[in-house]
Amino acid sequence: MKWLDSFFEKKTRQVAQSASRRSALVKVGKLFVGTAFILPVLPFDRMNPNAHAAEGKKKVDVDDETSCDYWRHCALDGFLCSCCGGTVTTCPPGTEISKVTWVGTCRNPHDGKDYLISYNDCCGVAQCGRCFCNRNERERPGYRLGVHNDINWCMANTSNTYNCTVAAIVGVGEPRG
Known part of the structure; x- marks a missing residue:
């Protein structure tokens, strides 16, 4: 496991030498702002996940005027x-x-x-x-x-x-x- 520690230590030092804390915060901020604009447009199902569970079991009468299925x-x-x-x-x-x-x-x-x-x-x-x-x-x-x-x-x-x-x-x- 020593090789894993030395690998991450080496990579962390490289990042620390090439980037400042300020630039890291800017990148993280851009990521959050970009995500805030993209996530709302992704499709998702607003319906009840169990809404279609019993559809195959019941017979729908599309001619009954007293039914919501009319x-x-x-x-x-x-x-x-x-x-x-x-x-x-x-x-x-x-x-x-x-x-x-x-x-x-x-x-x-x-x-x-x-x-x-x-x-x-x-x-x-x-x-x-x-x-x-x-x-x-x-x-x-x-x-x-x-x-x-x-x-x-x-x-x-x-x-x-x-x-x-x-x-x-x-x-x-x-x-x-």
Whole structure:
């Protein structure tokens, strides 16, 4: 083991003769600053690591309007009106549809087409509290107000009390080609 000690002693002396403490600190500082800019752009998975564990076991019903797996609910964040006395496109009695909305593009598994879905909150009565869904497929950051689903969209109505959310088809995507 003496050879290992002498090797490291020799290398340490060479570095000490050719570099100052100040230059070593500058190099370490550059390394930290460079790392601070590179690490945030590296891809990483923000999802729950166990989120996909049971996918193969359960059968998804894309036609059940009271399920979060219903194909129109791909960008929905809130309570489903179909569980609260309304339907997938109509608000429950005693509520009014929000004057502002957010949109999402969902693929219908039956015909393979993409549909533009308008998500409108139903306002005026306390929260329904049933069938909560939080699907954020292709959601955009909060600074793009028109495509962000974490906002109380009842803000433009007389009553800004949120009850549930409907998902109405407003357009169909044209095939690319």
